[in-house]
Amino acid sequence: MTDVFLLSKIQLLGLFGINKLIHTKDTRAGLKAMGMGIVFLMLGAEAVFFSYMISAGYAAIGLVELVPAISLLLFSLITLVYTLIHSSTTLFGFSDFDIIMSLPLSKSSVILSRLLTVYLGNVIFGGVVLIPALVVF
16 A cells, blocks of 8 residues: 555656656756746635635625535536546556556556546645635635
């Protein structure tokens, strides 16, 4: 089980560009990774603000009971799009297939780690959408 968590950690670090930022010797590549991190943080803050303002708008017009339904609908759409886009590269990407298969790991732990990576990405997006709506509700 520790193999699954280690592989998932490496994939998540590579997904967000943190691994490139930590291990690069090229300052230009490091600056590019930092810039992408700042863009991700700004987009995350914008998504939190968007979710909060939609929920607050529904609460202001007296439709507080619709906030959970709207939030779950928005979360479902984001999860669907993210899963369709990200799962094809994560689950079926063969860029590191030779390296991963040469490691002394079982195939099931590789598959579980890739599924866990997609799941954790969905949980992060769910937190961005659902937590601000729960604050308003």
